[in-house]
Amino acid sequence: MGYVSGSGLRSDAARSAVTSAQSGTVAQSPAERPRQGSAGHSRVPGLARLARGLGGRLHRALARPVCPVCGARTTFSGFTENPRESGRCAICQSFNRQRQMACAIRRLHRLPMRGSFRFSAGFRIHNAEANGALHRALAAHPGYAGSEYFGPDHAPAEQVGGIRHEDLRNLSYAAGALDLVLSSDVLEHMPNPYDAHREILRVLRPGGRHIFTVPYNAGAAHDDVRAQVLNDKITYLAERLYHGDPVNPDGDGILVWTIFGREMTGKLEELGFRTQVLRLHEPRYGIIGAGAIVFDAMKPG
Ligand SMILES: [Zn+2]
Numbered sequence: 001m002g003y004v005s006g007s008g009l010r011s012d013a014a015r016s017a018v019t020s021a022q023s024g025t026v027a028q029s030p031a032e033r034p035r036q037g038s039a040g041h042s043r044v045p046g047l048a049r050l051a052r053g054l055g056g057r058l059h060r061a062l063a064r065p066v067c068p069v070c071g072a073r074t075t076f077s078g079f080t081e082n083p084r085e086s087g088r089c090a091i092c093q094s095f096n097r098q099r100q101m102a103c104a105i106r107r108l109h110r111l112p113m114r115g116s117f118r119f120s121a122g123f124r125i126h127n128a129e130a131n132g133a134l135h136r137a138l139a140a141h142p143g144y145a146g147s148e149y150f151g152p153d154h155a156p157a158e159q160v161g162g163i164r165h166e167d168l169r170n171l172s173y174a175a176g177a178l179d180l181v182l183s184s185d186v187l188e189h190m191p192n193p194y195d196a197h198r199e200i201l202r203v204l205r206p207g208g209r210h211i212f213t214v215p216y217n218a219g220a221a222h223d224d225v226r227a228q229v230l231n232d233k234i235t236y237l238a239e240r241l242y243h244g245d246p247v248n249p250d251g252d253g254i255l256v257w258t259i260f261g262r263e264m265t266g267k268l269e270e271l272g273f274r275t276q277v278l279r280l281h282e283p284r285y286g287i288i289g290a291g292a293i294v295f296d297a298m299k300p301g
Helices: 012-020 045-063 096-108 132-138 193-203 263-271
Strands: 125-127 144-146 178-184 204-213 227-230 233-236 274-279 293-298
Touching: 096 132, 096 178, 096 204, 096 293, 125 132, 132 144, 178 193, 193 204, 193 263, 193 293, 263 274, 263 293
Parallel strands: 125 144, 125 178, 178 204
Antiparallel strands: 204 293, 227 233, 274 293
């Protein structure tokens, strides 16, 4: 049983999904393919041709997939052997994992999959990411803030090179200030990730949600803790794993401390969240592969 990760490691199921996407474009099921025009029996051949042409174009337009990040009809191409981190939207350049987050956000807030994100005026969102297609798509909302983590020497909400710094274990927000917290493949990169979950629970209002992705191994009962801090020193409990760092793409990558197992959702319930696991397979939204798992942790209200 493989696990989901940004590092390129993957399961057999993911590999077979890649095979089906080798053309580089999400395959359409027969039902989604444009049908032939139905006006073929018209007695006016010219009109029949015209109707067929229009019908075909209409069907092709409606059959085009929708990107949940930019909300536009588009195409997805360039899926690689790591489908979770590839398959770019022709319009907003989103990749699969960002669309998984966007799809979950829209579904859980009953927003349409098409069009830009429209939250109610006072709705407050914090995203533990300040780059990429999803950040850009959400940034138009007045109640939105994105951040990056720049290390222990910075204060909550400090601007670092024009980007807001936040530590998910010590956020700048008042209790109950936020409606939605987003983190995508962030929590595996910190020691004691449940401290971050506890802090996120604090800043959410009752009914607010933390929607997130992490490397997750559904075949493991327990979290695979690969490193921890003991006496101010990092102790490695397993071979070191690194993921690419979008803030510093030329660096060595960021250490993976934890690959989460099934105990994660139980631990979140113990903290006070109500959790659900969304297993997505939505080729029409550019979401394919075995790693399409998004977690929804709601603060009961
Ligand atoms: Zn898009």
